Amino acid sequence: MTVDPLIELRDVNKYYGELHVLRDIDLTVGKGEVVVVIGPSGSGKSTLCRTINRLETIQSGSIRLDGQPLPDEGKALARLRAEVGMVFQSFNLFAHKSVLQNVSLAQIKVRGRKREEADQRSRALLERVGLAAHAEKYPAQLSGGQQQRVAIARALAMDPKVMLFDEPTSALDPEMINEVLDVMRQLARDGMTMVVVTHEMGFARSAANRVVFMADGRVIEDRAPEDFFTRPESDRAKDFLSKILKH
Ligand SMILES: Nc1ncnc2c1ncn2[C@@H]1O[C@H](COP(=O)(O)OP(=O)(O)OP(=O)(O)O)[C@@H](O)[C@H]1O
Numbered sequence: 001m002t003v004d005p006l007i008e009l010r011d012v013n014k015y016y017g018e019l020h021v022l023r024d025i026d027l028t029v030g031k032g033e034v035v036v037v038i039g040p041s042g043s044g045k046s047t048l049c050r051t052i053n054r055l056e057t058i059q060s061g062s063i064r065l066d067g068q069p070l071p072d073e074g075k076a077l078a079r080l081r082a083e084v085g086m087v088f089q090s091f092n093l094f095a096h097k098s099v100l101q102n103v104s105l106a107q108i109k110v111r112g113r114k115r116e117e118a119d120q121r122s123r124a125l126l127e128r129v130g131l132a133a134h135a136e137k138y139p140a141q142l143s144g145g146q147q148q149r150v151a152i153a154r155a156l157a158m159d160p161k162v163m164l165f166d167e168p169t170s171a172l173d174p175e176m177i178n179e180v181l182d183v184m185r186q187l188a189r190d191g192m193t194m195v196v197v198t199h200e201m202g203f204a205r206s207a208a209n210r211v212v213f214m215a216d217g218r219v220i221e222d223r224a225p226e227d228f229f230t231r232p233e234s235d236r237a238k239d240f241l242s243k244i245l246k247h
Pocket residue numbers: 016019021039040041042043044045046047048
C-alpha cells in the first residue's frame with residue numbers, strides 16, 4: 001500500500017552540544033498513519049517529536065510537513081504549531097481558566113475565531129473526549145486523566161494535520177491510563193495521523209500501523225507491530241522487549 005506522505009524526515013541530525021541525539025534519521029509518516037515510537041530512555045524519542053513541530057532545531061537534514069519545509073519563525077511558525085498538535089506528559093492547562101476557556105483560548109488568539117464559535121467548537125470537542133459535563137470546571141477539579149483529555153481537545157481545536165503525543169500517560173495513575181488511551185484509539189479510528197511516544201505496548205500493538213524502535217539516536221527498526229513484537233530483528237530490540245515484557 002502506498003501512503004500519501006504527511007511528515008518526511010530526511011537524514012536528520014541533531015546535537016545538544018557534543019551529544020549527538022538524532023543520527024541520520026529517515027522517517028516518513030503517511031496521512032492517516034499511527035506511528036508509535038518506542039525505545040530505551042535517552043534514545044531520542046522526545047527530541048524526535050519536538051523537532052517535528054519545531055520546538056527543537058536540527059543541525060542537518062530536512063523535515064517536511066505536507067510537502068513544505070518547516071518554517072523558522074513568525075506567523076508561519078505559529079501556523080505550523082497549530083497544524084502539529086502536541087500533547088505532552090504534563091498537561092500544562094491554565095489553572096485559572098475553566099476547561100472551556102482552556103480549549104477556546106488558542107482558537108481565538110491563533111485561529112482568530114469569535115468567542116461564540118470557538119466555545120461551540122470546544123463544547124463539541126469536550127463531548128468527543130467525554131468531558132461535556134465538565135466544561136465550566138477548573139483544571140484542579142479534574143483528575144489527571146481528565147486533564148489530559150482536555151489537553152487533547154485543546155490540540156484538536158486547532159484542526160491539526162497531525163497529533164504528536166509525547167508519553168501522554170506517563171504522569172497518570174494506572175486507572176486513568178486507559179481513559180486517555182481510549183480517546184487516542186478513537187482518534188486513530190477517525191483517521192487522525194498520529195506519532196506517539198509511549199511505553200504502553202498494548203497501545204502500540206493494537207493501534208499502531210508501524211512501530212519505530214529507536215536506540216542511541218537512531219531508528220533501528222520500523223515495522224508493522226505484529227512483526228516487531230513477534231520477530232524483532234535487532235539485538236537492541238530483543239533486549240528492550242525482553243526487559244519491558246518482564247514487568
Ligand atoms: N535540552 C536538552 N539539553 C541537553 N541534552 C538534552 C536535552 N534534552 C534531551 N537531552 C538529552 O538528549 C538525549 C535524548 O533525550 P530524549 O528526551 O529525546 O530521549 P527519550 O528517548 O525521549 O528518553 P525518555 O524515554 O527517558 O523520555 C538524552 O541523553 C537527554 O539527556
